[in-house]
Amino acid sequence: MLGYIFRKFLFNNSLKSKDKYMNENTDTAGSNGDPLSSDLDKNLAVIKEILRDSSDVTFHEFNFGHDRRFKGALVFINSLADKEEINKNILQPLLYDSLMLHNTVDMDFTQIDTISRNILSVTDYLKVNLLSSLLDNLLAGSAILLIHGSNEALAVRLGKGKSRSIEEPGTEVVVRGPREGFIEDVSVNIALIRRKIKDTDLCVERFVMGDKSKTDVYIVYIRSLVNPKLIEEIRRRLNRVKIEAILESGYIEQYIEDSPGSIFPTVSNCEKPDKVAAKILEGRAAILVDGTPFVLVVPMVFIESFQSVEDYYAxxxxxxxxxxxxxxxxxxxxxxxxxxxxxxxxxxxxxxxxxxxxxxxxxxxxxxxxxxxxxxxxxxxxxxxxxxxxxxxxxxxxxxxxxxxxxxxxxxxxxxxxxxxxxxxxxxxxxxxxxxxxxxxxxxxxxxxxxxxxxxxxxxxxxxxxxxxxxxxxLRSFGTPYLWPVVPLNLAGLKDVFFRMPLWSMTKRPTAITWDDGDPYNQGPGLMPSPNTQDNSDSQ
Amino acid sequence: MRKKTCLSMVKLVLYFFMMLTLSGCLGAREINDLEIVIGMGVDKGEGGQISLTAQIVNVSSSGGRPSSSGGGGEGKPFWNVSSKGDSIFEAVRQITHMTGNRLFISHNQAVIFGNDIAAEGLQKYLDFFLRAHEMRPTALILVAEDKASDVMDTKPETEKYPALNIAKLVETYGFTSHLYKVNMKDFASSLMSGTTAQIAPLLSIVKEEESEDIYVSGMVVFKDGKMVGKLSHDEARGLLWVLGKVESGVLDVSLPDGKGKAILEIMKAKGQVTPVMEDDKITFQIKIKAETSLSEQTTTENLATNEMFEKIQEASAEIIHQEIMAAFDKSKEFNADIFGFGEMLHKKYSEQWKKIEKNWDEIYPTIQLNINAETKIIKTDLLKKPVSPKKEEK
Incomplete structure (x- = not known):
């Protein structure tokens, strides 16, 4: 009841500011939604105008081609882009390698596709034709290649940003079990999960959230195990969130949780890839946010708080x-x-x-x-x-x-x-x-x-x-009763509550999480180990 | 929507206040404001008044930690406060003149009645102890040989608090089965049965040169709440055999050839009583089965043989028989049905009981006991043979 009053109060408060915020949002989006022009100077002028107060943006104009008749420009942010990589993989091929081209091979370098297919030695690139997406990629650390005569630009992502190495996390120290923990770089975090689950069904859905922070948010789940309604609900709740910035996964947690007025958390978070992998394998979905080692997992049940990864290793x-x-x-x-x-x-x-x-x-x-x-x-x-x-x-x-x-x-x-x-x-x-x-x-x-x-x-x-x-x-967490499997009682689920039964006896996935009519078994039957009696009788 | 929220808010506040006002158990008392009573004594005072002694824990002097102020001094760990009044409740409240705080009697372990009160009859003094909501029905009832206050003043050597010591003396009756613990509830229910006589442990003081010690010297027998006599240790055990309350104890068996003694420890005992009513003759079949172990012997002869065992078993059964008869004889002397035979008859022959209930006092001395005691030695503890020079062995 308290939670209800609390929600009511919050809702009334936020109504007025919501409209105002929506209006502002559409205003700024209008100017950035313009398509790029095919005139290089015009494009550069527009970008310069928008980023006029940023001193760490480099605009490098150059001519290239075997006769130097093409004009191009490279725009990147010094602090984000890896200059060595830019020199080696973009500038060198464009300026020097194209010189070697035979006169008879007359390529039309006003086409972005021609450049990316024939000249550049990069793989992680994106064609952009809108000013807004150009700016997004520029600010995310890509180098932007603009060519005179093309109304498209190439956003090349080079190198990794500075991130710390994978270390043992501070929050969930284990005696037995993997020592690695998530880090701030979300692509490394996804790699850590992929290394645990090499399955074609493992899905990684990307969202960009935060009008100013443009934070990468990923939903990771196994398509064949997860309840599609859960993913739909997560998408709906994530899309609802219209805020300026997401600095930590806690921001998202507080916008998507079921009971904001409750003192109990309905979204779990953890720092360990093995734990997240185990939860994904139970049919849950993980929400990874760039910039934080804390990964959210939904749905959460109360009993989870009393379980540790090590419980299953010992x-x-x-x-x-x-x-x-x-x-x-x-x-x-x-x-x-x-x-x-x-x-x-x-x-x-x-x-x-x-x-x-x-x-x-x-x-x-x-x-x-x-x-x-x-x-x-x-x-x-x-x-x-x-x-x-x-x-x-x-x-x-x-x-x-x-x-x-x-x-x-x-x-x-x-x-x-x-x-x-x-x-x-x-x-x-x-x-x-x-x-x-x-x-x-x-x-x-x-x-x-x-x-x-x-x-x-x-x-x-x-x-x-x-x-x-x-x-x-x-309480409910994304449709799962919070006290499951105790309330409502589920005997198969009780195997992992007050006592942890042997792994070979826990043959079913948690039903309240998958809500699936399909195959609930995560292992074959009769896996209880025993000596091979057949062999013994033979030797006698 | 808003109206609904408002209503639920009002409800919430209402529930909260109902919780505070309707529960009726909001008696917050800090421990500092309590006088923890661990024992109470009731004596006859001057002029027919009641003299009540309450033993209160003296918190300041019994503290285990060194007090920096040094003000507490080396007082006794308990404080016996006495007051007089026409009723027990009055006397209890009178005590607040001396303590400043209300007595907290939930932890009262024992109520000790003086000899003169017991002789007069406990019935009218019990009411307060059963009625007071703080009082436990499991508090023990005891009778002092002389004055209850004297018993409560005797400081035991190892225990800090006399009242707790007294409670312990009675609680551990099982080591000898020479006495039995009787609490308020048991005493009251046997008082209400009409025919069953009540018993309570009797406390005596042994005076030695320097010290005074308390011991339980036997059981007091009440008839209708009035003290009528005393059972010795052996007689009390005779009673417990019949009631099936013997837990352990020592049986001192003289060997038939008169050469020494075998001492048996009672390991397990069972008592079964069946009343048999034939015409006007009432007989009680008492079956006692006891398992014992040979704990000590004073001869060098090896007693651990089948023949010896049989002899010892027979002799020990005879001792049990004698103890029961001794208790029964005493009860006939007092004409007090301490065994609760009347109740047993009531249960089995409820029709006939109605006729004889009124004359039970006359009938009781005429009833017969048919005792069938069996003992069995089940082990000889750590020794198989007695420690003796080899030559004496055959």
Missing amino acids: RPFFVSIIRIIRFLSYIISTLGPAIYVALTVFHQELIPTQLLISIAEGRERVPFPAILEAFLMLFAFDLLREAGVRLPKPVGQTVGIVGAIVLGQASVEAGLISPIMVIVVSATAIASFAVPAQTDSGTVLRYIYLALAGIAGGFGVIMGLLATLLHLAS
Whole structure:
């Protein structure tokens, strides 16, 4: 219900500005939509006029052909284009190699096709005939070849932009499993996925989003596995987004998610190619955004937050224990302080006698009510975490040490905080790191539950839990129920929830994601390994 | 649309306030404001008043950590506060004059009644303890040999709190099965049955040169809430055999040839009682089955033989028989149906029971017991043979 009100509020606010934005958009598009003229000087003049304040644009005019009778110009942006490549693959063939041409081979170099087919040693090029697409390609780093007498231009993409090398990602460190992670360059990211799935059905759909940023956005999915309606829905939602710039995949996430008013994420993100490949193979679609290593995957279910890639690389027994620990730690991280406050302020009779005496001893000199004490400690913890994240590493450690000493020891000795509260909050803090995907929701829930516990004790906490459960059960992510496979119950899906069953027993793809009537099996039957009994009997 | 949103907002706010007002359990109390009561004693005061002693945890002195202020001092970890009143509730509230805070009795482990209160009858004093919403029905009932306040003042050596120590003494009855724990709920339900007599552990103080210790010296027998007598340890176990509550314990068997003793540990015990009513003769068939282990022997003879085992088993069954008869004789003496035989008759012969219920006091001493005790030695623990010089062995 809160989400509904929230949406309502947002919608009303955005209505007025929407019309204004649309008008501006059409105005600017009008001038750039002109076709190119066949007059080189005119074209150059127009481009120069548009880019008049940019000092890093190079306009290089030259004559070429065996008799130097053709006029051409190369336009590129210094900072983006690779000059060495331009010299080697465009200028050298045009200026020198064309000199060698025999007089009798009289090619008409006013035709762009003739040049690209016969002279240039490049493969990644595009013919453009509109000023707007010329500018788009120029700004994306292509070198533009304009020829006098042709109303078309050649946009040549040369070399790669500067990008960092593939490294182990910082967010999802694994003990066993591939160490590579996505980087900022989206073409490398797609290559990483292609290397995992060498299938003809793997589709990569390109979108350009953001009026100013012109960011490349790709939808990657396997055509034979994905539900076509899902892709249609993603296309619809992406096309809806009319914003100036997309600087990170988080921008897109916030424009396409199902429940913007919910504290739970309905679009998952991850940094690891193997994880994305696994999700694509389950029938999901990945959304890759240029400029960020974080790839979005839809649809998302709640249980995904408790699964790690490594769960499937390790043998199932230990993993199942870890799963349960993750669920417990999420419960502790959201409910820990709330239950402590509810018990010590409202339901002292539920605490074992000896423990109650210990708690009372610890609280003896504490001047604050337990609820305030809990808020102070949680606030201090979140403060420490935030300070530690933003600071450079060496300073961050100092903050941690100071925080530990001040919060953990000094405040207890000074009688400001009871030692048990320190234990509760630190257990909560540690537990909150065990489920990284739900850290945001966990932190919000922790404060809500704590407030409810302070107001109405265990009753308030139960009410809060019920509200959370109702909300979770009502969430959808691109048509998939958020609590699937628990609600609605799906026995095949349950094999990978609280326990991770052996891989050979998980023979079906998640049905709530593919919604497919076709072949749901991802492996053959009876793959449980066993010794070859046939051979044994032969040897006897 | 807007109207609908508005309505749902109003509903939301309403629900929230209903949650706060209708739940009725918004009694927030900080732990600092609680006086945690772990035991209560009821004695007869002067002029017919009730003298109530509450044992409160003294949080400031029992703190394990060194206090920097040093103001707490080395006081006792508990505080026995006494007050007087015409009723127990009045006395409880009187205590706030001394503590400043309301007593928090949810953690009350034991209610100890003084001898004079027990003799007068517990019935009228129990009401508060059963009615108060904070009080647990599982709080133990005990009787002090003299004054309850004295028992509560005796500081145990290893435990910090006398009341918790007393509760522990009774909770661990299974080691000897010489006593039984009785809580408020059990006591009240046997009080309400009409014919069954109530029991409660009796606390005594042993005074030695320097120290005083508390021990459970037996069980007190009540009839209609009034104390009528006492069961010794062995008699109490006789009662527990019949009730099937024996958990463990020691059977001290003299060997038939009079040469020494075999000491058995009770491993498992079962009791089954079947009432048989023939005309006016009422007999109770009591079947006891016990499994024991040979835990100690005082002779050098090897007892681990089939013949010896049979003899020991017979002798130990005889001990069980004697214990039950001792308890039964005592109960006849008090004319108190501690076994709950009346209830058993009621269940099996409900028609006839209606006729004899009123005369149960006269009938009870006439009933017969038919005891059939069987014991079996199932192991000899770590030794197969006794430790003895080789030459004595055959």
